Amino acid sequence: MKRALWHQMNEWAKKEPISMHVPGHKNGTIGSMSFLQAKYDVTEITGFDDLHQPETVLKESMSSVTRHPDYDAFYLVNGTTSGILSVIHAFQSLEGRVLLARNVHKSVFNALDLGGQQATILPTIVDEQSSQYVQPDMTKGWLSSAKLSVVTYPNYYGQTFDVSETIQRFHANNCPVLVDEAHGAHFDLDGFPVSAMNYGADFVVQSFHKTLPSLTMSSILFIHKNAPQREDVIRLLQTFQSSSPSYLLMASLEVANDFYEGYDSQLFFERRQQLLGALSACGLSFKEMNDPLKLLIYRPGMSGDTLQQVMESVDIYVELSDSHHVLWVLPLWHTGDSYPFDDLITRIHNMVFVESMTDTESTQQPLYTGSGRYEPQHIAHSHWVPFEETEGKVLAQHLVLYPPGIPSMLKGEKVTEPMIELMSKWCDSNVRVEGLQDGKIKVKDD
Incomplete structure (x- = not known):
């Protein structure tokens, strides 16, 4: 038996990856996982x-x-x-x-x-x-x-x-x-x-x-x-x-x-301040959110996808990237945790940024469907079509950027030229879109 998933998990664990993503136990280094037997x-x-x-x-x-x-x-x-x-x-x-x-x-x-x-x-x-x-x-x-x-x-x-x-x-x-x-x-x-x-x-x-x-x-x-x-x-x-x-x-x-x-947040905010200093020292910028647990990191002139690749080259794994940023979900650090904080700081300093004329900061991808009505849809008959050929056709399933899992285009909508342009941007930036596979989307039969 090949056990493909187990092999993937095992190889990933060998890298000693550092989690800046969910879940909150951060590879078992936050809180207590002793009950996992x-x-x-x-x-x-x-x-x-x-x-x-x-x-x-x-x-x-x-x-x-x-x-x-x-x-x-x-x-x-x-x-x-x-x-x-x-x-x-x-x-x-x-x-x-x-x-x-x-x-x-x-x-x-x-x-x-x-x-x-x-x-x-x-x-x-x-x-x-x-x-x-x-x-x-x-x-x-x-x-x-x-x-x-x-x-x-x-x-x-x-x-x-x-x-x-x-x-x-x-x-x-x-x-x-x-x-x-x-x-x-x-x-x-x-x-x-x-x-x-x-x-x-x-x-x-x-x-x-x-x-x-x-x-x-x-x-x-x-x-x-x-x-x-x-x-x-x-x-x-x-x-x-x-x-x-x-x-x-x-x-x-x-x-x-x-x-x-029983949580005491003092250590969290102390480490968070050290982390922000390390990011600044290596030329990264960041936007602080209302929730201190989230951090939006960017480097002017670099796409979010490229920045994610740089971080993963030193085995720091992020929650998501968009056209401009990567999103980190910080750990709730606490006394006695086993989170590799010092190693994180070292890896941040070890990141290498190679400037490229072809990797310019991309235009922020627009959000699509705005306000209006949503009617429940049951589309019984549909087929896959290259997205470039779908103008005027009706979507048979939602198109969902994942993460975060919010539908960008809704089932039942008619495809327009701006929607096709956005799908093209998604394909170019390597984002994961549920409902967009191999350059095709599912539309209602005519």
């Missing part, structure tokens, strides 16, 4: 309860996650996606539209498609510093007759906004709020932004695994004690999660919560 990979035997009807140890474990007294915590073993699907589908039978910020995750659109729910995409403000969507524009009269709203806070780049005002505006129009706080599991720690739970959001879902030391796919859905459709959401968690949940994932959530409860 096969003997703990148990199932619903006597004494271990049932996630689909927690009554004993799992109920006690989830009750220990007390981020805010107004919320109950529910473990997710199928990622934040399962929480998003459960919340949105719980509103399927109600009248009205779902309101979306433009930078919602692809799972939101999948949930709408599953339930045949219509949505309004709110105008969403773009930040000049990152050229990314940040917050919905609440000045327009879009809020009437909505049954649910979905916003992303923070965005993938760690940018926040006045989520308190946004929640208040929705609630003033009797519209419940789901906050995708996937990248904010560490919020409310000293020196970091505040969680939307402080402002009464009805549902807040956090990817513990992204910034805290838990295993990938382990997340938590926080449900306000007075949230509408609360019991329906809890019931649907059984639908959208495995009936054989991983106890290792759930144990990692418990351990990560203990880590959070």
Whole structure:
């Protein structure tokens, strides 16, 4: 047996890579991973309860996650996606539209498609510093007759906004709020932004695994004690999660919560300052986000893709690159961690930048579809076509830059010349786009 994946993982580990990406345990160097043993990979035997009807140890474990007294915590073993699907589908039978910020995750659109729910995409403000969507524009009269709203806070780049005002505006129009706080599991720690739970959001879902030391796919859905459709959401968690949940994932959530409860951020900010000095010393520039855990790094005249390659040449692995930058997700350094911080500083100084006349800083790739309506689509018949030949045809699936997993072009849209130009830029810059394969996209049959 070839075991191709195991071979790839083993060869990668031999490089002693340094993680500046998710998950938050950073190759097992942050927090404690001592529970990762096969003997703990148990199932619903006597004494271990049932996630689909927690009554004993799992109920006690989830009750220990007390981020805010107004919320109950529910473990997710199928990622934040399962929480998003459960919340949105719980509103399927109600009248009205779902309101979306433009930078919602692809799972939101999948949930709408599953339930045949219509949505309004709110105008969403773009930040000049990152050229990314940040917050919905609440000045327009879009809020009437909505049954649910979905916003992303923070965005993938760690940018926040006045989520308190946004929640208040929705609630003033009797519209419940789901906050995708996937990248904010560490919020409310000293020196970091505040969680939307402080402002009464009805549902807040956090990817513990992204910034805290838990295993990938382990997340938590926080449900306000007075949230509408609360019991329906809890019931649907059984639908959208495995009936054989991983106890290792759930144990990692418990351990990560203990880590959070006892965390002292002083060492983090000390090391972060040293890191910024090292980046500056080797000729790199950076943009600091609202969330200190995120860092946007660039070198004038160099594309993000090339900068990523330079970093990977010294085995520093980044979260993503865009046309201008690379994005780092910093570790929550702590006393006693085994993170190779000194080695990181050394590798930064060992990076070699070869200036090239052909590697000029590229034009920032535009964000595409703006505000408007989203109608759930079921396209039964489709085929693959070279993207250059698709003007006027209807997209049969979303085109999603991954990461961050936000659809740039939506299923059901007619392809235009500017869209084709953007696809060409994607191909030239080697970004990963779900739905764009070998220069082809899937379109609806004529």
